[in-house]
Amino acid sequence: MASSPAEGTAALDKALDLLEAVGSTPDGLGQAALAQRFGWSRTTVYRLLATLVARGLLRRDPLRRVYCLGMRCFEMARQVYAMPDLAAAAALELRALRDLTGETSYLAVLDGREVLSLERCDGAHSERSSSALGQRKPVHCTSQGKAILSALPDAERELLVRGLALKALTPRTITDRRRLQAELRVTAARGYAIDDEEIVSGVRCVGASIVDGQGQVRGALSVAGPAWRLTPERLELLGPEVAEAARRVGAQLRRVRAPVADTEARALAGPWAFQGAHPHWCADSGVLYWADVLAPTLRAWTAPPPEPEAPDAPGTDRAVADDEAPIIGVLVHGREDVSIVGAARALRWRPGASAPEPWPAWPAGMPVRAACLGAEGCAWMAVETTEGGSAVGRLGEDGALDVLWRFAEPLQCLRWRAQDGALLATVPDTGAILHMHPESPGVVRRLVTVPKGSGRVSGLAFDAEGGVWTALRDGWSVVRFLPDGSLDRVAALPVPCPTDVAIGGADGRTLFVTSARQSVALDMLANAPLSGRLFALPL
Secondary structure: OOOOHHHHHHHHHHHHHHHHHHHOOOOOEOHHHHHHHHOOOHHHHHHHHHHHHHOOOEEEEOOOOEEEEOHHHHHHHHHHHHOOOHHHHHHHHHHHHHHHHOOEEEEEEEEOOEEEEEEEEOOOOOOOOOOOOOOEEEHHHOHHHHHHHHHOOHHHHHHHHHOOOOOOOOOOOOOOHHHHHHHHHHHHHHOOEEEEOOOOOOEEEEEEEEEOOOOOEEEEEEEEEEOOOOOHHHHHHHHHHHHHHHHHHHHOOOOOOOOHHHOOOEEOOOOOOOEEEEEEEEOOOOEEEEEEOOOOEEEEEEOOOOOOOOOOOOOEEEEEEEOOOOOOEEEEEEOOEEEEEOOOOEEEEOOOOOOOEEOOOOOOOOOEEEEEEOHHHOEEEEEEOOOOOEEEEEEOOOOOEEEEEEEOOOOOEEEEEOOOOEEEEEEOOOOEEEEEOOOOOOOEEEEEEOOHHHOEEEEEEEOOOOOEEEEEEOOOEEEEEOOOOOEEEEEEOOOOOEEEEEEEOOOOOEEEEEEEOOOOOHHHHOOOOOOOOOEEEEO
16 A cells, blocks of 8 residues: 555654754764654664665764764755855855844845845844844835845846835835935945835845846845944945855856856957057947057057958058057047047047147146046046045046045056946056946945956956956956956966957957067066067957
8 A cells, every 4th residue: 555645754754853863963873872762663763774874865884883974965065055045155144244243134035026035144132123034025125125126237127116116114215216216326336235214214224236157136135223223334334244245145156157268369460569558449440449558659450351261360450649658548439539648648639630639628737547438428537646546536628637536556447337337447556446436436346356466457348248357467367257256257368468458349249458568578578479469359
């Protein structure tokens, strides 16, 4: 007669009880001790133990005649960390946030237009936040929801926000759609969201989105507690800690992807440069502009027309203009409309002009370290301060620099990222890539810190998937970081000193890399004869 489902479940419960009992005893347990502990017959215990041994979950020590955990348990435990689900990946970070703050920490996911609470680590205080697991909350008035919304692709976020019923749950709840959008932009810029008594009066919360290796938003971590303990000042200090914890969780959920190292960098036609830098792809003309910084020359590389019989034709490289001072930056305004930036001036070549035009307005007495064009052609600059650091701001029509950020270190590169309207900069001395947003003056987020042994970060480029590329001087490579700052790919180069990167090509799937020759030792040039050349790497 077949056994009933209930009998099968009872046998499973007994087997799991045996497994837990053995696992909780470091020295193992014998058959008689297990039978006595649970009050079962020795025959039942023997049968269950034999099945667990056969499956590798238990093993029998023949000398001591006891049962211990088998290697299969170890293999399964390793899988928890090798391919964790969201809750498993977040478990340690939830406890760490609870221990760091003394407040309750939460893990939540987006479900429709609400956030759903998955996990919770209760705080140490008797008076604490205690939202129930499985509880649903409106997405617009929680730190978790705002953090998730801020990290979504623009189109997906717009669709969600348009469909929200912005109901007021407290006097502080955001009920204006434009104000919510502004709050989400600030959240994206600084990396964390704040719930300032917006869902429950007297309770504040700070949260950050969890983004996996594919760039998908998987959920959010948060810390919540009474408003009188979680003051606005304390939330500003806790925000980066929560964001870093969320980044670590997302890094455990990374995808498997073929490395770019499988493709080979190709040296393009043209002469070598003492120090190539500042590549910019002009989609209107199909030209890559770049510069030799030390023998100050603006160059233009043009791809050959596509020909099936010569798919790897070298293209052409020509000198566009010369200057007298080292070139700090190249700004591409449009088709054949290019400026070269020096420390003390900028010259612009317009289509049809017989001579370059000096920029009429320029920051006086502040040597320029880096420059880029932002939205609507606005010029952003990093200038040297009297203390040897850097100040970053927007150049006005009168030549005044509206400084929004100040740094103790010199910045090497400044780039505008159109996807989120942010500025990113490299700091070679510390290996940092910094994230700044004009709507959050003074707020700086450290996206990446590259160890000095890997090379010095130099140049920036952004691909369509949100990846951040940079070259590693003295590191023989270029690297790609995911939006959460985790390292995604490394591409080797045949030269030690790549200096800058740009993404372009007819299909937008080519990484152009400039390199330096002047700083390469003579004995090393024998092994790196292509130093100073311009390279292309298919993505």
